[in-house]
Amino acid sequence: MSPTTECRICSGTVTEFFDLGRQPIADAFREPGSTAEEFFYRLAVGTCADCTMAQLMEEVPRDLMFHQDYPYHSSGSTVMRAHFEGVAKRFLTTELTGDDPFLVEIGSNDGIMLKVVAEAGVRHLGVEPSGGVADLAAAQGINVRKDFFEESVALEVLEAHGRADVVFSANTFSHIPYVDSVLAGIRALLAPNGVFVFEDPYLGDIVAKSSFDQIYDEHFYFFTARSVKNMAAASGLELVDVERLPTHGGEIRYTLALSGARTPSAAVRELLAEEDARGLTDAAVLEGFAASVARNRDDLVAELRRLKAEGKRVVGYGATAKSATVLNYAGIGPDLLEFICDSTPAKQGRVTPGTHIPVRPPEAFSSPYPDCALLLAWNHADEIMAKETAYRDAGGTWLTYVPEVRIS
Numbered sequence: 001m002s003p004t005t006e007c008r009i010c011s012g013t014v015t016e017f018f019d020l021g022r023q024p025i026a027d028a029f030r031e032p033g034s035t036a037e038e039f040f041y042r043l044a045v046g047t048c049a050d051c052t053m054a055q056l057m058e059e060v061p062r063d064l065m066f067h068q069d070y071p072y073h074s075s076g077s078t079v080m081r082a083h084f085e086g087v088a089k090r091f092l093t094t095e096l097t098g099d100d101p102f103l104v105e106i107g108s109n110d111g112i113m114l115k116v117v118a119e120a121g122v123r124h125l126g127v128e129p130s131g132g133v134a135d136l137a138a139a140q141g142i143n144v145r146k147d148f149f150e151e152s153v154a155l156e157v158l159e160a161h162g163r164a165d166v167v168f169s170a171n172t173f174s175h176i177p178y179v180d181s182v183l184a185g186i187r188a189l190l191a192p193n194g195v196f197v198f199e200d201p202y203l204g205d206i207v208a209k210s211s212f213d214q215i216y217d218e219h220f221y222f223f224t225a226r227s228v229k230n231m232a233a234a235s236g237l238e239l240v241d242v243e244r245l246p247t248h249g250g251e252i253r254y255t256l257a258l259s260g261a262r263t264p265s266a267a268v269r270e271l272l273a274e275e276d277a278r279g280l281t282d283a284a285v286l287e288g289f290a291a292s293v294a295r296n297r298d299d300l301v302a303e304l305r306r307l308k309a310e311g312k313r314v315v316g317y318g319a320t321a322k323s324a325t326v327l328n329y330a331g332i333g334p335d336l337l338e339f340i341c342d343s344t345p346a347k348q349g350r351v352t353p354g355t356h357i358p359v360r361p362p363e364a365f366s367s368p369y370p371d372c373a374l375l376l377a378w379n380h381a382d383e384i385m386a387k388e389t390a391y392r393d394a395g396g397t398w399l400t401y402v403p404e405v406r407i408s
Helices: 078-093 114-119 131-138 151-161 179-189 203-209 225-233 266-278 283-309 323-330 362-366 378-387 389-393
Strands: 004-006 013-024 040-048 054-056 102-106 123-127 164-170 190-201 237-245 251-258 314-317 372-375 397-400
Touching: 013 283, 013 323, 078 114, 078 164, 078 378, 102 114, 114 123, 123 151, 151 179, 164 179, 179 190, 179 225, 179 237, 190 203, 190 237, 203 266, 203 283, 225 237, 225 251, 225 266, 237 266, 283 314, 283 323, 283 397, 314 362, 362 389, 372 378, 378 389, 378 397
Parallel strands: 102 123, 102 164, 164 190, 314 372, 372 397
Antiparallel strands: 004 013, 013 040, 040 054, 190 251, 237 251
């Protein structure tokens, strides 16, 4: 019988459909030879029989993931910089055109989106618990509160700044298990016609692409239009729009408003119908997903072992948080992957969580080029391929594992 737990959204029964085994904190890159004990937990995901929300079976303490030394910077990718600048400009021409508008961002990171809003002279506030990236935003003149967003914080923001026309969150809302408090805070903070807009990985794309490395400690929920609609309704909010995004391997931008404040778009009805037709959260579909992931894992390890047996040099490209899932689930260590190159200074000179593969700066990739590179940052493939044309010209190949294992 599959393990069960209580749903964090509706208190229904969550039944496990996939176990990725013992996993470390995905962004906890350690000094080589560190003797400090690593934190591990069981990474498993299930779905609620009542509200259909997919969620982790175990919660990792938030302070272990989001802290002063949190290494991810949103501005590190050219593609993501352009994306968030576009988001800001869109808000500035739609939702923020009234008299003295106000925008709040939950999980504002290094301020990449808020910088555009601030430069337009619009009142704003970022709520960011990771001190290091919050400091980077503040140094650019962005208004930031170092805190975890929840109802009590929202009420303090309301008292100090008034109601928000927009509450925005990108790749953050899915990180927060206690959404009841967050949504209560958003409901209190929103202006009567205000919107809560959030972007997060879409379960439909994860299943379709077998992109199992989207499942890691920070991603507690895996949203669908159906589960978001149910979640919103339970909190006095309503799902009024959805938009597909190519970012991070496939996301949905969800727009919520106070119940009855706006008319839901045709896109909402269409996506709900599509999900129902796919049986997206049916047990058979999810079990099929788990089986395809297990095949991908076995194929990936077999390919790495073949390359090693042929005397090929293989390195990793992109020490992403999601790479912790695939490396630990597949048992890939320094014996199969010489090192991983990454542009994030805070990760360089350290080793990967759990598997202890050395992380080196980008210059190491070409000194000399490897025979094959395992693309761990596959969601930035287009940007990376455009940057690494010299590697391809030198005869290098790329090993990918989403949606299946292949060398190109």
